Amino acid sequence: MIIFSIDHKVIGKQYIGLALFSVVLGTLLSLIMRFHLVYPDAKVRLFQAMWPDGAPGGQMTPELYLSLMTMHGTIMVFFVLTTAPQSGFGNYFLPLQIGAHDMAFPVLNMLSFWTTALSLLTLLAAFFVEGGAPLSGWTAYPPLSGLGRITGPGEGLGQDLWILSIALFCVASLMAAINFIATIIELRAPGMGYFDMPLTCWGWFVTALISLFAFAVLLAGGILLLLDRTAGTSFFIPGGLIVNDQVQSRSGGSPILFQHLFWFFGHPEVYIAILPGMGLISTVLSVFSGKKVFGYKAMAIALVSIGGLGFVVWGHHMFISGMSPYSSIAFSVLTLAVGVPSAVKTFNWLATLWGGRLRFTAAMHYALGFVSLFITGGITGLVLGQPGLDVYFHDTYFVVAHFHLIMGVAAIFAIFAAFHYWFPLMYGRFLNERLGKVHFFLTFLGVYAVFVPLHFAGFVGNPRRYPDFKEYEFLKSVMPLHIGVTHAAYFLGAVQLIFLFNYFWSQRHGAIAPANPWNAATREWRND
Amino acid sequence: MTNVARTGQMVLIAASAMFFAALTSAMVVRRGLSGDWAAPALPAWAFATILLPLLASWFVHTGRIGIAALAGAALVASQFALLANLQLARIAGAFCFVLIAAHAAHAAAGAAALARFGARAAIFWHFAGALWIYVLFLFGVWA
Ligand code: HEM
Ligand SMILES: [Cu+2]
Numbered sequence: 001m002i003i004f005s006i007d008h009k010v011i012g013k014q015y016i017g018l019a020l021f022s023v024v025l026g027t028l029l030s031l032i033m034r035f036h037l038v039y040p041d042a043k044v045r046l047f048q049a050m051w052p053d054g055a056p057g058g059q060m061t062p063e064l065y066l067s068l069m070t071m072h073g074t075i076m077v078f079f080v081l082t083t084a085p086q087s088g089f090g091n092y093f094l095p096l097q098i099g100a101h102d103m104a105f106p107v108l109n110m111l112s113f114w115t116t117a118l119s120l121l122t123l124l125a126a127f128f129v130e131g132g133a134p135l136s137g138w139t140a141y142p143p144l145s146g147l148g149r150i151t152g153p154g155e156g157l158g159q160d161l162w163i164l165s166i167a168l169f170c171v172a173s174l175m176a177a178i179n180f181i182a183t184i185i186e187l188r189a190p191g192m193g194y195f196d197m198p199l200t201c202w203g204w205f206v207t208a209l210i211s212l213f214a215f216a217v218l219l220a221g222g223i224l225l226l227l228d229r230t231a232g233t234s235f236f237i238p239g240g241l242i243v244n245d246q247v248q249s250r251s252g253g254s255p256i257l258f259q260h261l262f263w264f265f266g267h268p269e270v271y272i273a274i275l276p277g278m279g280l281i282s283t284v285l286s287v288f289s290g291k292k293v294f295g296y297k298a299m300a301i302a303l304v305s306i307g308g309l310g311f312v313v314w315g316h317h318m319f320i321s322g323m324s325p326y327s328s329i330a331f332s333v334l335t336l337a338v339g340v341p342s343a344v345k346t347f348n349w350l351a352t353l354w355g356g357r358l359r360f361t362a363a364m365h366y367a368l369g370f371v372s373l374f375i376t377g378g379i380t381g382l383v384l385g386q387p388g389l390d391v392y393f394h395d396t397y398f399v400v401a402h403f404h405l406i407m408g409v410a411a412i413f414a415i416f417a418a419f420h421y422w423f424p425l426m427y428g429r430f431l432n433e434r435l436g437k438v439h440f441f442l443t444f445l446g447v448y449a450v451f452v453p454l455h456f457a458g459f460v461g462n463p464r465r466y467p468d469f470k471e472y473e474f475l476k477s478v479m480p481l482h483i484g485v486t487h488a489a490y491f492l493g494a495v496q497l498i499f500l501f502n503y504f505w506s507q508r509h510g511a512i513a514p515a516n517p518w519n520a521a522t523r524e525w526r527n528d
Numbered sequence: 529m530t531n532v533a534r535t536g537q538m539v540l541i542a543a544s545a546m547f548f549a550a551l552t553s554a555m556v557v558r559r560g561l562s563g564d565w566a567a568p569a570l571p572a573w574a575f576a577t578i579l580l581p582l583l584a585s586w587f588v589h590t591g592r593i594g595i596a597a598l599a600g601a602a603l604v605a606s607q608f609a610l611l612a613n614l615q616l617a618r619i620a621g622a623f624c625f626v627l628i629a630a631h632a633a634h635a636a637a638g639a640a641a642l643a644r645f646g647a648r649a650a651i652f653w654h655f656a657g658a659l660w661i662y663v664l665f666l667f668g669v670w671a
Contacts, residue, residue, distance in 0.1 A: 104532050174543050182536040212539065213546045220550035223626065233622040235558060252562035252619055257554060264550075 004114070006106035011113050012092030013426070018117060019084035023412075024500075026075040029068045031493050034486040036060050038479070040468035053153065054132055065467035066135040067154045071127070073138030074162065077269065078169050079120055081411050085276035086211070087112070087176050089418050090204040092426065094180065096524035097198050099189030104182040108175050115172035123165035126158040134159035137465060139262055140166075142236040142255050143243075146228040150243050163226045170219035173211050180208035189523075195300065198522045199293060202300045203279020206307040207272050213311065214268035221261035228253070256321050263314035271310045273407050274374075275303060277414025278345060281367045284417050285349055287520045288364040289356025295348045302341035302348075309338050319387045320394050328387040335385035342378055346371065361518070362436030366417035369444050370410050376448075377406025380455065395465070398458025401451045409447045416440070419503065424513030425524060431506045439498040446492030453481050530648075537651045544634060548659065551630065552666070555623045559671075567671045568614065568624040577606045578664055581635070581657030584642075588650045593642055600639025600653070603660070607632040620671055627663050634659060 005011060035042070040060075047055035047064075054064030091109065095102055103109045126133040131153040136145040140162065149156035184205045188197070197205075224235040232250070236258045239251025286293040293299060315323060315331030323331075349371050358364070380402040384390050393399060416439075423431045457478050462469070469475040469482070516525040559565045580603040587596035607628050614628075615621040638656040641649035 105536060178536055178539045178543065181539045182532055185535050186532045212543050216543045216546035217550040220547055220554065223630075224551075224554065227616070227622065227626065231616050231622075233616050234619060235554070235622065252558075252564040254558060254561045257557050257561070260557070261550060261554060 004110055006102075006110045008091045008095050008102045008106070008109060009426075011109050012088055012090070014113050015083055015088035015091060015116070018113075018120060019080050019088055019415075020503075022075050022079035022083070022120065026072050026080060027493055027496065029072040029075070031489060033065060033068050033072065034489045036065055037468060038483050038486045040470055051132065060467075062467035063135055063153050064132070066137075066465070067133035067158070069465065070135060070137050070154075070162070071123070071133050074123060074166075076408065077138055077273070078166070079116075079123075081273035081407060082169075082173065082269070083116065084415050085280075085411065085418070086180075086204060086207050086272065087116070089280070089415075089422065090180065090207075090276060093422065093524050094183060094201060094204050095187070096425075097201055097522055098184065098187060098192060099523055100183060100187035103179050104187055105179050109179050112172045112175040112179065115168055115175065119165045119168035119172060122161050122168060126154070126161040126165075129157040129161065131156045131158050134162045139266065140225070141262075142225060142228065142253075142258050143238065143241055146225060146236050146253075146255075146258075147241075147243060147248060148229055150246060160226070160229060163222050163229070167219060167222045167226070170215040170222065173215045174219070177208040177211040177215070180204055181212065184208075195297060198279075199282040199296070199299055199303070200276070200279040200522075202303050203276040206303045207275045210268045210272055210275070210307050210310060214265040214272065217261055218265035218269075221258060221265070224261075225258065256318070259318050259321060260314070263317040264311070266317060267314040268307075268310045270403070270407055271307060273411045274414075275307065277370065277411050277417075278303065280414050280418050280421070281349065281370045282345075282352070283520075283522065284363050284367040284421055285352045285371075287421075287518050288359045288361055288367070289353050290359070290519075291352060291356045293348070294351035294354075295344075298344055299348055302344045305341045306338060306345075309334060309341070313338060316385055316390070319390045325387075332385055332387050336382060339378070339382055342374075346375060346378075361420070362431065362433050362440060363417045363420035363518075365437055365440040366413045366420065369440060370413040370417065372444075373405055373410035373413060373447070376452075377402060377404075377410055381406070392461070393458055395463055396458040397454045397462045397464055400464050401454035401458060404454075405447070405451050409451070416443075416499065421518070422524075423506065423510070424517050427507050427510070428513060429506055429510030430513050430517070431510060432502050435498055435502045439495060439502065442495040442498070443492065446488060446495060449488035450485055450492055453485050457481055533645075533648050534651060537649070537655075540652065541655045544655070544659070548627070548630070548662070551623070551627055555627075555666075555671075558619060558623070562619070564618075565620055565671075566618055568618070568621045568667060570610065570624070570667055571613070574606075574610055575664055575668055577603060578661055580606070581653075581660050584639075585654050585657050588642065588647060588653055591647070593646050596653070597639045597643040600635055600642060600656075604632050604636045604639065607635065624667050624671070627666065631656075631660055631663050 043058035045058050047060055048058040051064055054061055131149065134154045135152050136159065144151050145159055184201060227233045228235050228237055234250040234253040236255050237250040237253040238255060241248040282293050282299055313331060313335045315327060316335045319328055384393055384399065384402060420431050420436050460478050462475055462478050580599050584596040584599035587599060610628055611625060614625045616625055634656045638653045642653055
């Protein structure tokens, strides 16, 4: 049966399909948000039709904006960036690359996918219930997320569904992680040692290990939060809260405790999004420079150390939470230490290119774009990793610029590279190379046009997660910049149609690909 | 037992251990932060249930899988009885509830796995047993 297939290739494609659907939805939400930020008073019939309560008379309420923001972030982080690079391409290509017939537990694999799909449906259901989608962002901090309907529309059933969705997602990701790890440990081809695996497999391996520990913690946090909402417990709800003029009866809980649980997951999560991409980019750069990856072993070890360090830096998301300055220093030093393995990777990528016979295919373009974005996005991480600077930048658009460049875009470029590189194996045809390059250049331009200016908004102190800026005198000067960003975002959204067209058109009409068209050395291209 | 089954269980155990570690550290932090901690009163018989997983593990060891799964089911039943009497409004009781409920899920899964896969699921079952000793220790001694 094709729907509940237990074939890793089918499941991989199912994950990719789910991610494609999600990325289209997430992008549309972001465009609506960008529109509202610069035209906060606009009355739009379409909004009124879609959200009669959220946009009475077509005028978007602040709550509607926040709910779009929450859904945008959640969809993108979980259902696109966690799903496509690891579960999508990983499922399809990991067994092929290590010479296994399938994943270690094919039925479990099928269950992971369908649990993920159920999780997505649960999340989307939040749009349709009374009060709409939740307001508390992808990080769902209590008390806002912990008290229920009284804190706003969307904080009722919508927030419950959100937590339920994330809990399901945790379970699905844990099942997937178990499968990946067992597959890599047990099903490598005879004679293939760990250091014989392509770096893509290292990326998936380390990502699976991170998922295993990170999602277990998020699941715990989610369960406690759900109990605070539904069972009257007080894990995270402090005493003496007055919400909408009503005194809340709970006491003793700690919202900061939730932040610790969340970011213990949340920081590793950002690596879950990017490590598979790092692995792939190494392969693509090496294939199209006609050279081996420079410093293969150092690259594998760097992946492991980034993954390991990822578990001891979560405090850098909480510098302003009132933590002791000694803890800040420790978290800061550890955070900056992540720069070391990251730099190892970057220089090895450059050294891989050095002296090679470069072939500028579309996949190669995206890989080079990835390196560029990884540097521009990573450098600002080093800025934010310093408590003195972060106290100012935290919760400004500077952070938004940082994580979009590195996670929102670099990781997505890796996905584009993966499509171009592996399409011949997945569909027997090429993605159109010329369209791919056109799409690359326009997208590359677009992302820098959208996200570089946002750093400057951050300099000015422009807060993030505000539905509009019209009340703030000091932000008047930033409005032209925001208008520019919004238009750049429209442009960026529009040029993605080129990719979508290419993706669907080439499945049927692309040039037929010969076996191993790129002259790659890894196993998935062999016919045996 | 195949290597794949063993490795799969070991990895699953790592995830479960992490889950319980997260709940435990949340409890330690939450207890330290506020002055509202009052140890939950588990009935004395709760501590006798420690025998059930031990017995079950022994039955697994000696090849009597059916009885082992039954002992596991008995453990789950006794855990439900404990859950019914816990007060969620007190924070220590709430943590106790979460940890016992989380364990019940593990014990139920472990017993079901024994029934379905036999001795191949032994590793996970032994882990679940050790985990129950840990939970009882938390609330019998530490809390
Ligand atoms: C050397 C590398 C990096 C350093 C030093 C670094 C540092 C930081 C710091 C200190 C923050 C907190 C800023 C604040 O909230 O005030 C932050 C936020 C963030 N970073 Fe990075 N980062 C690095 C790489 C990455 C990578 C590789 C990704 C993802 C692929 C990433 C994704 C994020 C995200 C998503 C946030 C914001 C989360 C939120 O508040 O919603 N970062 N980073
Ligand atoms: Cu971080």
